[in-house]
Amino acid sequence: MVREDGKRNFVLREEDGTETSVFSGSMPRQAALKAARRLDPAGSEDDAKSDAVEIRLREKGTDKVHIFDAWAWNSSAPEDKPGWMEGKITKGNVSKKGIEHLDE
Numbered sequence: 245m246v247r248e249d250g251k252r253n254f255v256l257r258e259e260d261g262t263e264t265s266v267f268s269g270s271m272p273r274q275a276a277l278k279a280a281r282r283l284d285p286a287g288s289e290d291d292a293k294s295d296a297v298e299i300r301l302r303e304k305g306t307d308k309v310h311i312f313d314a315w316a317w318n319s320s321a322p323e324d325k326p327g328w329m330e331g332k333i334t335k336g337n338v339s340k341k342g343i344e345h346l347d348e
Contacts, residue, residue, distance in 0.1 A: 254301035272310040273338060275301055280314035280336030292317040307346040312338040
């Protein structure tokens with residue numbers, strides 16, 4: 245369901261069908277990128293991509309489940325970072341595999 249601000253809510257589904265975290269975004273990929281940043285990060289992007297994890301995001305209010313391969317890695321913070329930011333940040337990326345429809 246689309247909110248007034250144009251964003252949609254997506255729920256992270258585990259393999260057993262339980263739903264845990266909620267991520268919002270105007271597109272499914274935007275929510276998937278937020279979910280990817282919560283994965284255990286690898287040392288570099290190349291290492292992380294080889295260890296991609298499948299994540300499933302169900303769009304709230306629908307039976308659509310968006311399936312992505314996701315990976316995360318540690319990177320150096322930018323030079324113009326704010327004072328509160330640490331020296332390392334976690335970056336993430338995703339690759340869409342497809343959409344499934346629930347039969348529930």
